[in-house]
Amino acid sequence: MPRQQTVQKSSTAYHAHRERQRRRILDAAGRLFDERGIDRVTMADITAASGVQASTTYQYFSNKEEVVWTILREVMQERSECAQQLVKSTANAEARIRSLFEFFADELVNEPLKVRFVAQFDAMYARDWPAERLIALESQIFPESFGWFAGLIREGIADGSLRFDLDPELTMHAVINAVVGTQRRLASLGKKVELEYGHPVDRLFRETLRVLLLGMRAPEKPRRRPPRKQPPAKGRKRKLTS
Amino acid sequence: MPRQQTVQKSSTAYHAHRERQRRRILDAAGRLFDERGIDRVTMADITAASGVQASTTYQYFSNKEEVVWTILREVMQERSECAQQLVKSTANAEARIRSLFEFFADELVNEPLKVRFVAQFDAMYARDWPAERLIALESQIFPESFGWFAGLIREGIADGSLRFDLDPELTMHAVINAVVGTQRRLASLGKKVELEYGHPVDRLFRETLRVLLLGMRAPEKPRRRPPRKQPPAKGRKRKLTS
Amino acid sequence: MPRQQTVQKSSTAYHAHRERQRRRILDAAGRLFDERGIDRVTMADITAASGVQASTTYQYFSNKEEVVWTILREVMQERSECAQQLVKSTANAEARIRSLFEFFADELVNEPLKVRFVAQFDAMYARDWPAERLIALESQIFPESFGWFAGLIREGIADGSLRFDLDPELTMHAVINAVVGTQRRLASLGKKVELEYGHPVDRLFRETLRVLLLGMRAPEKPRRRPPRKQPPAKGRKRKLTS
């Protein structure tokens, strides 16, 4: 049936075109948001950067808000996929937690602008939109709504690697918020922190993660204090050790 | 010399007047920033709320930015004083750290709007202004630029209450950033977090602090696992325990 | 000749299709104009309501104006037919005039939205378009350009039912404009008038018509004032009485 095929073809072509345009807009907007911050970007900037006319943009997104929101969703989704892949690859409970932490650290190193974008979003826009919408979106990262992480803690308690006196639900939220909060703060203040501390931010972040891990881990038999002080390694980007 | 005295008098009166005006402006602005968020407040709003004319405001502050900045400085200063008083009152190193943490927790409970204000500031404005200015300002909290906190850690290592393998400088920054980052995140997302977790944010925050403390503490002799599971206390607003 | 027939057939089908599309557009537009007012309706609204694409609409009407104009013509035509039927059914001159008036009253009751539409058209668009076009269109109502109505007046003068001192042409226009003007005003302000007067608009309108009729009627022998005051009937929707 040539006619149908033609229709389908052209419809597909149309669709492809639309998708391309959408991408152009989103890419331009995303880049600008990262560079200047959400509030420093106007619709006119976006259209100028995307090569699409301002009025055309409104055929794809009804609002500036919607553009922001869409980008946020995409960022979250991408992260979600990365995180899940990364975490699945290890077996042991503590190792998984560590690899989740690792994920946040990598993100800070590799996508500091994206993290800062999300941080700004939380600080500026979260208040305006219904919490439900945000939760729904954030829960995409771990489809089981973090329950999975609580499960890991439960596992760790069971196998003796984590402190037995943790409340899995509570600890989960406490730790996740600490990790995310720290990550975003460091991303937001990036240069400032480096200037203050004199070292790359991820160094700092990994130390935070190490302390959190230690805080959850079951107490070990106290090692005798080593005779000579052994300063912690200072290599950059090394894996989290404890 | 009566004349001089008069001048002095009136100059004093003049100064007092100026100070009063400044306060009116700052108080109004501070309240509005807390309520609506920095970017949702216009100069017109501030002048309406303060009763001082917009043009007059520019005789006290050259910018909207400067108003924001001034309020930030005041907030920091106030916190600084509180923090230092609180911390001085205890002697032992670990206790001091704990009381510093306690300070942040109280702040989250008592002044969530102020914390949110600072959070928004970091997310939105920090990028625009030279890092040096921010550092200079934040360092007011602890005049010794947190060196004091590093000192506490060193003390703790020395007296065996903290892990011997901590790098005081590094850990200090790592932990402080974690505490501050978590606190601000929780303040920013307040309702949202409560909705997600079902408990007041400070409960969450105190658990974060507990884990961080545990993570820094020197490993104890492992306690034998108690025969009956002993769920962690669920009391609200209880002090940090470990 | 099969070919011709086919062509004719398909051409007929084609015509039918075009007519259907046109109708869809006009119906949708007409409904929207009635509901929201001409100026509150965009082409996008019309296409959304009609199911016909915006660009397609331009193959049927070259303008938004043309859509408006076409609808106006249809409304006029429809009224014209009704009016003529109604009027033909009576014989006596005064009765015919009365039945013409009746027609306007019914229209106000049954099609207030259409009347309001025409009223808005007059107020907004009449000024932009050449008067000739409007006259040409309005004269459709009475193909003889109201001459017919003037004829009625002449008749009435002749048979003594109307005042002998009327100038048929002048009175015709004066009365028609009064009737139409009042009707449209009442349709435009509908609720407002009811609120102000506390009675349905048609009550008011029928009283206007009664006074106009009385004004044209030849003076009767003065009736003696009745002994007891006889309040006028208050029934709703009663016929015009004098």
Added chain:
Amino acid sequence: MPRQQTVQKSSTAYHAHRERQRRRILDAAGRLFDERGIDRVTMADITAASGVQASTTYQYFSNKEEVVWTILREVMQERSECAQQLVKSTANAEARIRSLFEFFADELVNEPLKVRFVAQFDAMYARDWPAERLIALESQIFPESFGWFAGLIREGIADGSLRFDLDPELTMHAVINAVVGTQRRLASLGKKVELEYGHPVDRLFRETLRVLLLGMRAPEKPRRRPPRKQPPAKGRKRKLTS
């Protein structure tokens, strides 16, 4: 008290200036509304015509709506004053009614643009704003909310100059709406009507008014029909005669 005086002076000066600016804006807007119609005038047009910057205009009127509304109020007020003066100057009930009618006729002749403006307002804006607001405004014309006109009718009935079977309230509203509706229609369609009829609109309008008056007047002793037809005088702007 020189200081007080100074303050008062400058405050007066300020006030005077503000009033002047307001006037400039309103005058410009009024002129444009009259010329082009309300919807054809943009804020930019107004500011261009008034010589005041667009943003300045918003310090005097928060809306385009408010400008329109203000002008409407002024037009109404002005009319109100004229009408009341005019009417007070006569004593007899019928004469007063006639002089009220005369007022509307003069208005149509002298201020056709203003009348058209009000007509457009009714047709376009009346639907958007609460009827109460409109009523409140219209009732300014006759502070007693037309009750005064009803009183005239009552008087006329009593002294035998008007038909005894009129319902004062009902007739009042019916007649006023007819007069106003006709006046506005003629103002809106001005040229068109003249083109159709070949005579100035006020001729038409005065005839309408005459018929209405006749319709309200108590039936006289029928005059014998004069032997020769006596066409009504055709002079322009003659007073209403019956």
Added chain:
DNA sequence: AATGAATGAGACTTCATTCAT
């Protein structure tokens, strides 16, 4: 010093209409 007025530079958004397929 205080203030009312003024303002310019944009921000977001809408909409009738045209084009290319």
Added chain:
DNA sequence: GATGAATGAAGTCTCATTCAT
């Protein structure tokens, strides 16, 4: 002929800031 995409020209309104008194 139908359609989806594109668009340019406006339109309303906001706001930090400056000026003149």
